Amino acid sequence: MARSYESALDQAITAMLREAAEHAVALRRTLEQVAQLAALREQVARADEDAGNHFGDNDKAVLTRLTRREREVLDQLVHGRSNRQIATSLGISERTVKNHLRNMFAKLGVTDRTSAVVKALAKQR
Structure with a gap:
């Protein structure tokens, strides 16, 4: 026992x-x-x-490579929204949100949400 x-x-x-x-x-x-x-x-x-x-035209060009929908998803990320909230807000599925995130991360050269937001905010500056 x-x-x-x-x-x-x-x-x-x-x-x-x-x-x-x-x-x-x-x-x-x-x-x-x-x-x-x-x-x-x-x-x-x-x-x-x-x-x-402090950010040149080449830096800002990264954001222009994003599609309109990727920029919309990025804007939602900047506001701290979850994939589910983004999907609901944009009228798309969570899977589509994940696809946009994956493509956006590749274009921005990042691996996570926070890095994408940091890079986007820095480049908009």
């Missing part, structure tokens, strides 16, 4: 450690994204102080 109880406790401890490790990875990724946004905020503040344009 005591053996099975110890085994159950060991399994519970192992499961909790796995979950903690998964959360640590997610937290690290979130912190990296916050750092990207903070860096962009600092860049915007500097640009306001300098009253200059």
Whole structure:
């Protein structure tokens, strides 16, 4: 009886450690994204102080390569909307939203939503 109880406790401890490790990875990724946004905020503040344009025509050209629908999806991303919210707002399926995101990420040279937003905001500046 005591053996099975110890085994159950060991399994519970192992499961909790796995979950903690998964959360640590997610937290690290979130912190990296916050750092990207903070860096962009600092860049915007500097640009306001300098009253200059730090982004050239080549940078802005990246956004013009996006289709109209990809720009609409990007605008929804900038406002923090989920795939489901974007789909509902634009009257398309979540699968179509994911397709637009994949194409947009490739064109922007990014791998995630936050990086796409950071890049888009930086290039619009």
